[in-house]
Amino acid sequence: MKIATWNVNSLKVRLPQVLDWLATQSPDVLCLQELKMEDAAFPVEAIQQAGYQAAFAGQKTYNGVAILSRQTMHDVQIGIPGFEDPQKRLICASIQGIRIVSAYFPNGQALDSDKYLYKLDWLKALTAWLKQMLQIHPRLVLAGDFNIAPCPEDVHSSWKDPLLTSPPERAAFQALLDLGLEDSFHRFAKPENRYTWWDYRMGAFRRNAGLRIDHILNSQTLHDQVLDFNIDRTPRALERPSDHTPVILTLEKSALLRLRNNNE
């Protein structure tokens, strides 16, 4: 089971690239962030023709998240329960017995900004909610644009801004790991292919001056099923690219589902 995430920075602009990528990579699940469109504009038909159903939560101009899936989705839920927020940053659904969360974490803008406080509040609410979710759904995957680079190695030397790397942000990332979520990137690391985001400015992609801020975390229950972890930087090299590139987690089909499918 291939589960991917991609911050597309406008689904309207990136739709052709998304459709190409679905055809090439054939993921079972693709989590999207920064749709930057209202629900009425979501390209349901094009996605369906590509063989995927979609669950989405959009808004005008900013944010917006979706889950595309080849298999049936159940129990779609939008937002963090109990955390009132007009910004559409989180959607989740159950697919093949796995709870999939697609999230666009707040950027934070600057350490002295109100948006940074909102980021830390959002992270606190997310973590408290996930702690409960993992009791109900021990098989869980959290995928998206975290806007946090967890390790020094995730940051190119040219990055001087304290944002995305500050101790409180990194502590919040660690708090997610402490819930029993695992960053399988480290087990399947390709050191020459570390970053998931490159600024549009200053020829950052050409210089490989990037950051690793897009992540897919899997619950410990899924640990033994993880077959591979990849960052696909090819879409970042296309004409008119998103500033982010897709991340892919490959899981072995569970013994239960293998059994069920064999009996069908």
Add this chain to the structure above:
DNA sequence: ATGTCGTGTTTGACACGA
């Protein structure tokens, strides 16, 4: 050296967020 995008409006020039 805030240098590029995408969106939206006070629309073919700027404000904002990232």
